[in-house]
Amino acid sequence: MNSMSYRGYTARIEFDERDDIFVGRLLGVRDIISFQGQSVTELRGQFQVAVDDYLEDCAERGISPEKPASGKVMLRIRPEVHAAATIAAQAMGKSLNQWADEVFEQAARRATGEVAP
Known part of the structure; x- marks a missing residue:
């Protein structure tokens, strides 16, 4: 998997050949947070903007941002x-x-x- 991390958040990165751009999506949160760029440098910058905007939006709405993982896992197994x-x-x-x-x-x-x- 191609990925990048920023402020504890990880994004999955893919290349869209049709549009000739890199596309990223934040992993581990329910909200759909995506970003894109034509170069790795632009993509990284847009990823950071997306995470910062998400955290700022949560602060403005007075809600806690989802954290990628709490360290607690509840499993149902045989x-x-x-x-x-x-x-x-x-x-x-x-x-x-x-x-x-x-x-x-x-x-x-x-x-x-x-x-x-």
Whole structure:
């Protein structure tokens, strides 16, 4: 995935061949926040403007802006998967939360093509 980050927000970037522009969309928030640019420099600037406008609009309306992630996840999974994950975590001497955090991080890095630090 091609992406860029600013002020804790991440956007997915795609190239629109038909219009010959880069198009971005903010991820992790319910509002649809998009931006575009003909160059990477212009795109980055428009991304920053979009995030700043979103935060300013939230402040003017007196609402809290959505944060990309709170760190809390509620999952509904099959009982047998839950049991297997619990056993895997215990076998590694970890809590289910610790184990799941590591598994989620590894999966997210693979999905985004990010290299582990």
